Amino acid sequence: MFAPVSYRSLFPSFLLLLFTLPDRADTLSGQVTSTSGAGIAGVRIDVENLAGPDPSVQNDTTDAFGNFAAIVPAGLYRVIFRPPSPPATTFLPGEIESLFVVGVSDVGVITLGTGVTLSGRLVQSSGVPVANVDLDVVDESLGEDILVLNDNSDPLGLFTVVVPIGPISLQVDPSTVPPGTATLAPREIALTMFSETHMGDIVLQPGFVATGVVLDPIGFPVVNADLDFDDSTTGLSLYTPGDNTDGFGVFSVVVPVGIWDIRICPPPGALLVSKTFENFPLTGDLSTGVLFLEAGVQLSGTVVDCVGAPVQGADIDVRDSSTAIGVSLCNDNTDSFGNYAVVVPTGVFDILFTSNELGTTSQNSDVPVGANTVSDGILPCCPPGSVTVVNGSGVNPVALQALTVPTVGGALELEIDAAGHAPDFVGVFAFSDPLAALPTPAGELLVHPGSSPVFSLARPHLGGPTSLNGSIPLNSALCGRTIHAQGVILGAPGPRLTNALQISVGG
Missing domain, CATH: 2.60.40.10 (Immunoglobulins)
Incomplete structure (x- = not known):
């Protein structure tokens, strides 16, 4: 009789066995297509091991119909789909950030979007090409970094990458250049891509190294504090890759000549107050020494x-x-x-x-x-409201005024001066549209009664100033809406139209 076995206790052993079988034939399969559904030939399947060294991959390219069946050892991988480079295609690469491969792992259809090529040459201010500069791209419509292939300049400083259509930021990081190359400042360039674009020469300015140490109030290093450099005149931020403090609180950032506001941002969760040094001139390498952050x-x-x-x-x-x-x-x-x-x-x-x-x-x-x-x-839903008096050719008495500024969800108090009329009623009627002064026996009609009605108010008067109270609904859709209101006075010697008010509803 066998003793009972715990599957929970066997699971770690199973994983160990799984990852140590060198001859296991595991398969990663699927199809790579365009957005139209057509298979894409020649796409290379690369895998990055998330738990160890990268393995060799057999049969790692799609066939004429975009199908693939790559043979890889079992493991946890990041999978990258690399389409043929321009000018052969302008497909954007694809990726699966985390995939556990064991046995036959079919990922189904992988769809690659179509981009456009962006090219140029990176040079120093002297015109000397700069090799091995790293290029990154941010898709500004998504606010995300995107995967870019062939993203380093060649020995002649040339690069060609495929990027998405729309607004992007091209980030140029010279920290990867060969030893012996002059220190160069990184750059970030905003672009809107519609079609193939050649940027010509992109000049990288000389860079200088700003270093220092960030400590908390009792002298411990502040780890992973972020440093930002903003132009003191324009307020625009520099692109500064690698601008966080290390395990000892030390930072080392390359920036061009300029006058900068330097802001130190503690890591999230640290109850430390950030610190800003304004109008800091930088004309060469700089050591700030030890910088202490205040508790907060x-x-x-x-x-x-x-x-x-x-x-x-x-x-x-x-x-x-x-x-x-x-x-x-x-x-x-x-x-x-x-x-x-x-x-x-x-x-x-x-x-x-x-x-x-x-x-x-x-x-x-x-x-x-x-x-x-x-x-x-x-926050108010919109800017403050306003009221403008409108009175056509000026024949109507200016007897209507607003006693409150109209706001969403607020009270609306209007006043009509019925002086010269026997006691009766006054009223206000409001519509969406104005009307060029239309003569009537009671005066000029200044609002368009055929447009959408907004509100109407009425009450008795005693032959003098009379308030009419209402309210504007608590509806943010009314923010900024313009209403055209006009008053009418009843009572001997006869009905009379007043001036109009152009009311802009505020927040």
Whole structure:
């Protein structure tokens, strides 16, 4: 009789056996096609072992119909699909970031998108070509780095890569150049790709090395702090690959000559206040020495709009309430849920919330921060409203005015002066469209009664100023909407139309 066996105890042994069988014939299969569904011939299948050295791959190329059946040892791999290089094709490469291959692993159909070629030559300011410069590409429509093949310049400084159509950033990193090459500053170039593009010579400026050590208040190294270099005049950020501190808090960053604002951003989760050095001139190699970061507390919250919907991408600024001096912040935009979290020193602060998308700002003033603090923000849905008096040829009495600024979800208070009329009723009617002054027995009609009606108000009057109260619905779709309103006065000596108001609804 056999003793019971635990499958859980056997599983590690099974994995060990699986990864140590050298002659096991495992197969990675599938088909590579274009977006039209046609098979792509000549695509090479590369695998990168995520748990050890890369293996050799047999039968690693697609056939005339795009089919492949590559033979690889069992393992956990990143799989890269490399189409033929330009000018043969302009297909974008594909990848599977993590795939466990054992036995026959069929990945189905892999579809490669079509891109365009981007080429050029990298040179020093003297015109000397620069070899082995690393090129990276960011797809700005996705905000993601993309896989680029043949992404180093050749011995003549030449490169040709395939990139997606649309907005991209080409990142040029000379840190990979051969020993003995002059120190060169990296570059980032914004492009919008529509078709094959040759950039000609791309000049890499001389670079200088800025080094230093970042420590916390008690002298321990701050590991993985990020350094940003912003142009002191334009505010534009430099592309600075490899700009994080190492395990000893040491940084070494290559930048061109200029005047820079240098910002040190502690790693996420560290309760350390970021630090900014403004208008820092750099004309040669520079050692900043030891830089200490101050301990801080977390300031967090949620930013919503006028109807309570979360606002993504709102910018947070924090200023000392007494001095108006700003606090250096990093990662200070709200996420997709409207949440933010920054680290600040203790004190009393004004917290400003700004949304470029909404075009609005708001402020929480004199917020005491002595420990971790929550301060939520409410942003108007749109810029402030406005009211403009309109009166055609001027024959109507200017008797209608707005007593409040119209806002989404807010009160709307209007006033009509019925002086000279016997007690009766006054009213206001509002429509979407204006009307060129149309003569009537009661005066000029200045709104278009055939357009969409928006609201109407009426109440009795006693022959003098009379208020009419209403409200604007709490609906963000009304933000920025223009309404055309006109008043009418009843009572002897007869009905009379007033001036009109062009009302722009604010947030």
